[in-house]
Amino acid sequence: MPDVNLIIDGQAVSVPAGTNLVDAARTVEVAIPVFCYHPKLKPVGMCRMCLVEVYTARIDPATRQVVMGPDGLPQLALMMNKLQPACVTPVSEGMVVKTTTEKVKFAQRGVLEFLLTSHPLDCPVCDKGGECPLQNLTMQWGPEVSRFDYSDKVHFEKPIKLSDVIYLDRERCILCSRCVRFQDDIAGDEVLGFDNRGRSWEIISKSEPGFDSKFSGNTTDICPVGALTNADFRFRSRVWEVRSTPSICTHCSVGCNLSLDARHNSLMRVMPRENDDVNEIWLCDKGRMGMRFVESATRVTTPLVRQHGKLVAASWDEALTRIASNLSQIAAKGNGQVAGMMSDSASNEDLYAFRKLITDTFQSTSLDHRPGAVTDVAIDEAIITAGVGMGTSLLSLGKGTAVVVLAADVEEEAPLYVLRLRGIKNRGGVVHVVNSFATKLGTSASSDTRIKAGSEAAYANAFLKLVLEAQVASGFDRRVRNLDDVRNQLSKLLLDTLLEHAGVSRAQLQKVVDAYMAASNAIIVYGRTALQIGASVTQTMANAAMATGKCGKANNGLIALTTGANTFGAVSLGVRPGKDGAAANEFWARAEAGTLRGLLVVGLNPAANNPAAVEGLQTIAKHGFLAVQTMFMNETAELADVVLPQMAIAETDGTITNAERRVQRFRIAMAAPAAMHPTWQVCAQIAERATVATPASKNATAVLSNWNYAVTSDVTDEVAQNNPRYAGVTYTSLDLSINSWGRQANESVYYDGTSYTNTEGNGVQLKTVADDAGAALTVVYSPPVEFEPKGEFGLLMQTPVRAYNGGTWSIDSKLGSRQVAAHVLISSADASRWNISAGDAITVASPIGSSTLPAQIDKNIAAGHVLMPDVAGAPVHLALGAYTRVAIRRAE
Amino acid sequence: MSLRQTHGAEIDAILALYPHKRSAILAVLYIAQDAYGQLSDAAIREVAEILDATVTDVFEVVGFYTLLYDDKVGKVVLQVCDDVPCAFCGAEELVGTLESKLGIKSEETTADGLFTLQRVKCLAACNRAPVLQANLDYHGELSTPEKVDELLSQLRTRIANNDNISISGRKATL
Ligand code: SF4
Numbered sequence A: 001m002p003d004v005n006l007i008i009d010g011q012a013v014s015v016p017a018g019t020n021l022v023d024a025a026r027t028v029e030v031a032i033p034v035f036c037y038h039p040k041l042k043p044v045g046m047c048r049m050c051l052v053e054v055y056t057a058r059i060d061p062a063t064r065q066v067v068m069g070p071d072g073l074p075q076l077a078l079m080m081n082k083l084q085p086a087c088v089t090p091v092s093e094g095m096v097v098k099t100t101t102e103k104v105k106f107a108q109r110g111v112l113e114f115l116l117t118s119h120p121l122d123c124p125v126c127d128k129g130g131e132c133p134l135q136n137l138t139m140q141w142g143p144e145v146s147r148f149d150y151s152d153k154v155h156f157e158k159p160i161k162l163s164d165v166i167y168l169d170r171e172r173c174i175l176c177s178r179c180v181r182f183q184d185d186i187a188g189d190e191v192l193g194f195d196n197r198g199r200s201w202e203i204i205s206k207s208e209p210g211f212d213s214k215f216s217g218n219t220t221d222i223c224p225v226g227a228l229t230n231a232d233f234r235f236r237s238r239v240w241e242v243r244s245t246p247s248i249c250t251h252c253s254v255g256c257n258l259s260l261d262a263r264h265n266s267l268m269r270v271m272p273r274e275n276d277d278v279n280e281i282w283l284c285d286k287g288r289m290g291m292r293f294v295e296s297a298t299r300v301t302t303p304l305v306r307q308h309g310k311l312v313a314a315s316w317d318e319a320l321t322r323i324a325s326n327l328s329q330i331a332a333k334g335n336g337q338v339a340g341m342m343s344d345s346a347s348n349e350d351l352y353a354f355r356k357l358i359t360d361t362f363q364s365t366s367l368d369h370r371p372g373a374v375t376d377v378a379i380d381e382a383i384i385t386a387g388v389g390m391g392t393s394l395l396s397l398g399k400g401t402a403v404v405v406l407a408a409d410v411e412e413e414a415p416l417y418v419l420r421l422r423g424i425k426n427r428g429g430v431v432h433v434v435n436s437f438a439t440k441l442g443t444s445a446s447s448d449t450r451i452k453a454g455s456e457a458a459y460a461n462a463f464l465k466l467v468l469e470a471q472v473a474s475g476f477d478r479r480v481r482n483l484d485d486v487r488n489q490l491s492k493l494l495l496d497t498l499l500e501h502a503g504v505s506r507a508q509l510q511k512v513v514d515a516y517m518a519a520s521n522a523i524i525v526y527g528r529t530a531l532q533i534g535a536s537v538t539q540t541m542a543n544a545a546m547a548t549g550k551c552g553k554a555n556n557g558l559i560a561l562t563t564g565a566n567t568f569g570a571v572s573l574g575v576r577p578g579k580d581g582a583a584a585n586e587f588w589a590r591a592e593a594g595t596l597r598g599l600l601v602v603g604l605n606p607a608a609n610n611p612a613a614v615e616g617l618q619t620i621a622k623h624g625f626l627a628v629q630t631m632f633m634n635e636t637a638e639l640a641d642v643v644l645p646q647m648a649i650a651e652t653d654g655t656i657t658n659a660e661r662r663v664q665r666f667r668i669a670m671a672a673p674a675a676m677h678p679t680w681q682v683c684a685q686i687a688e689r690a691t692v693a694t695p696a697s698k699n700a701t702a703v704l705s706n707w708n709y710a711v712t713s714d715v716t717d718e719v720a721q722n723n724p725r726y727a728g729v730t731y732t733s734l735d736l737s738i739n740s741w742g743r744q745a746n747e748s749v750y751y752d753g754t755s756y757t758n759t760e761g762n763g764v765q766l767k768t769v770a771d772d773a774g775a776a777l778t779v780v781y782s783p784p785v786e787f788e789p790k791g792e793f794g795l796l797m798q799t800p801v802r803a804y805n806g807g808t809w810s811i812d813s814k815l816g817s818r819q820v821a822a823h824v825l826i827s828s829a830d831a832s833r834w835n836i837s838a839g840d841a842i843t844v845a846s847p848i849g850s851s852t853l854p855a856q857i858d859k860n861i862a863a864g865h866v867l868m869p870d871v872a873g874a875p876v877h878l879a880l881g882a883y884t885r886v887a888i889r890r891a892e
Numbered sequence B: 001m002s003l004r005q006t007h008g009a010e011i012d013a014i015l016a017l018y019p020h021k022r023s024a025i026l027a028v029l030y031i032a033q034d035a036y037g038q039l040s041d042a043a044i045r046e047v048a049e050i051l052d053a054t055v056t057d058v059f060e061v062v063g064f065y066t067l068l069y070d071d072k073v074g075k076v077v078l079q080v081c082d083d084v085p086c087a088f089c090g091a092e093e094l095v096g097t098l099e100s101k102l103g104i105k106s107e108e109t110t111a112d113g114l115f116t117l118q119r120v121k122c123l124a125a126c127n128r129a130p131v132l133q134a135n136l137d138y139h140g141e142l143s144t145p146e147k148v149d150e151l152l153s154q155l156r157t158r159i160a161n162n163d164n165i166s167i168s169g170r171k172a173t174l
């Protein structure tokens, strides 16, 4: 469609048809004041702040023809003979708009005077003061005095709790409905509404618990007044006193951009920072309110070494020397007896240095980023080849896009993706969810297929079969290798058998396949269950993407909701088992066998909920050496010979790689509570003290020169040099910003809320294998893994992710009350079969043990299916993988 | 007993009228209001459950409409128009008569739980002023205490016989 031309305040404007006048005016830096309009929400015209004069061609009522003036041009007339709300008035050809006339100013003064009739004017104690649209607009457009009687103001009880984290001050509310519309349209949690009318109109939430949404904090950003405030920031500081530091959230794989706002050296608040390619302008509540652990008094602040059986404070030098000499001695025995494990939420720099320390200095390939449980996910190779292509931007997707979400609970695993995927659907795309249990995203998806527990691989193979059939007509991607083998193997699987196994009809599956095939942009998202099952789901779905050429280009390919904030970094920078090396969940057996004697653990707590790991760690500590770097004392650190304090993300800098392989920078927001070093530096210091013989030069000490880093970016540069996938990723390239949606200086506050403008860079997306035009794409057949209940263990148990899992992030968080307590979810059918009521203690037995915990009953679960959410305190060690055969009974 | 148990067939018949369950929100609220004599928190949640609607949405509807009562009302709600034309024709006297006969003030309910008295604005029946509606049935020209007596005794008989009593006005004839 051609652009529409109009004149706004004397300037020629050309914008796409359908643009409203507020947005059109912004393209020529004319700021029309708004309250209820928000660029991410549908306009509703509720507040009348945006009234302007709009002139359109005069129509003769008799002839219905445009009246021509003497100059031969159409005569203009004030539209409907009155002011028009700019936010709900679309542009039209030849329109003339005036935003600064006396008439407009009169209206603006009137609207503000009216809004203030019942406003408490308690700015001096209002958290919004200083970044409040009502303050700003009143200063700029409002009347100096009010004609209304002060004593006539409506009064309400001062803030009421909508939830434990969100407070509502009804006197301040201007009833713009931004919060309600955000919850309904963007978050999809319809938990806010209006009660009563007239002067008693007020916002209510009647969900149980109140304001039950994982995205509630965003309403405090877009609320144009101080009516909604969050418990995390209330009365902490004035907003102009804080120093803002750009950072990244590391609580999940989304990698939301945020700002850490500190006063002196103390964290005041966490705010979203815009990045259209990641979080737009939003944050989930976990990201916003899960950063208090940084300042917890229980942080480990000094190195500890074991003396006479007890951990006592020591100097860094002593602790590092102990680690270096002990691990050196063990390494010197050969056969890779040292191992390392490090969290996949650590920075690329830390992961890289750690890998280097273990493989180069200590000569071992036993390295992992997983916590060493039987339920550890498989390493996902498919994503390196067929991840979404370079230049992918979910925000640009709508009509013509199909997203298939398989074996993932998006809201629990990577909350922000719910908003982004819902956005694709709201813009006209389709989102098909396929999962073994009900998920929040499913309720607002285009379709929500419930497959039988344990049938994910069967579904994936059936999907691939139909996709390959459909592709025959148009021919396969010419870069694909090994296709015949895959087709041959697949032909041995009967579609009907697969469908029956999955409990899905052919039509149900066909609908998803058709949408996938027809889409010009096709994305497959999979999550924890898929990653736990491994290649038979992940590789199989990748095969579909490769064979159809739906990868290796922007907006097509796979997205894995990985376990950590930087799993891609951990895998591609080598923090994974190498040749002859053990995976983390094999460490414990090696420890018992005496072939693993030294272990360095960074940022993980393998001993939590894992008796096998506890035994292994004890053996290592007893006969060898265990060193742990951690922020908090935990089950693993208790067993260690040396404990080192670890820095929190707010205290250090570096880069991390998110689920879409976008590398992003985070910076130092505050000083650590005590003298500490980032992990890359700790690795360098250990390496410098180590005395391991390298195979090349026996008896020589480790080479010092290649640990020559002064600042973090030195490591970043080396990562880029040594890892082709990271080529070109430097602090400088990461800092290049795309100014995404045309905010103008200082107006963001009232235009779209208090999220921060991104001036620090949108990050760099790494290439996949398929992004190289010449790369061969090898499809690999992976037979469906089957999970069948058997004998006395007649049910299948899954251990799904919960966002509010009681992890480190929850320490001192205001979200405390939302943490999920350990429990088991069973179906109504099984509940009545075993005579179990909600809240009853039940015993869950798997082939390796049993445990008792409270039951909850979920009518959406199929009979025979059991869910034990993976939260702090849950006996997830009973699980043997993605699915585990279990028996349940009422506990005596 | 839940509404499903007491009014299941009626509710199903209403739900069948609409392509979306939530379109039946007012009709089902009327049933709930008649069954419980008010729309309590629990009643509203029950309706939300029946309609598969978000709880907050149902509360919004109840909050918006003045004929959906969240506080307990009597078996018959008397709503007297006190707008200008009715006021000229004796609305205040009518209110006064009712208050003294019922022994309550407006916006109150009689101790026996039979009547609630309310003042409302124009009922669009000015030609019959002074006018009130009793459970949404119009009664006009109530210009003398005798007429009021007659109306009240009529209503008492109906209440005693449980003859078409519905505070939601589902039995109203006009
Ligand atoms: S609470 Fe804030 S966002 Fe919600 S309606 Fe009131 S002023 Fe608007």
Ligand code: SF4
Pocket (backbone or CB within 6 Å): A249, A250, A251, A252, A253, A254, A255, A256, A279, A283, A284, A285, A286, A287, A288, A414, A415, A416, A417
């Ligand atoms: S979605 Fe993930 S990355 Fe974003 S704020 Fe929430 S936890 Fe952090």
Ligand code: FES
Pocket (backbone or CB within 6 Å): A033, A034, A035, A036, A037, A044, A045, A046, A047, A048, A049, A050, A051, A085, A086, A087, A088
């Ligand atoms: S009416 Fe246009 S911004 Fe509110």
Ligand code: FES
Pocket (backbone or CB within 6 Å): B081, B082, B083, B084, B085, B086, B087, B121, B122, B123, B124, B125, B126, B127, B129, B131
């Ligand atoms: S004024 Fe009473 S009915 Fe109109």
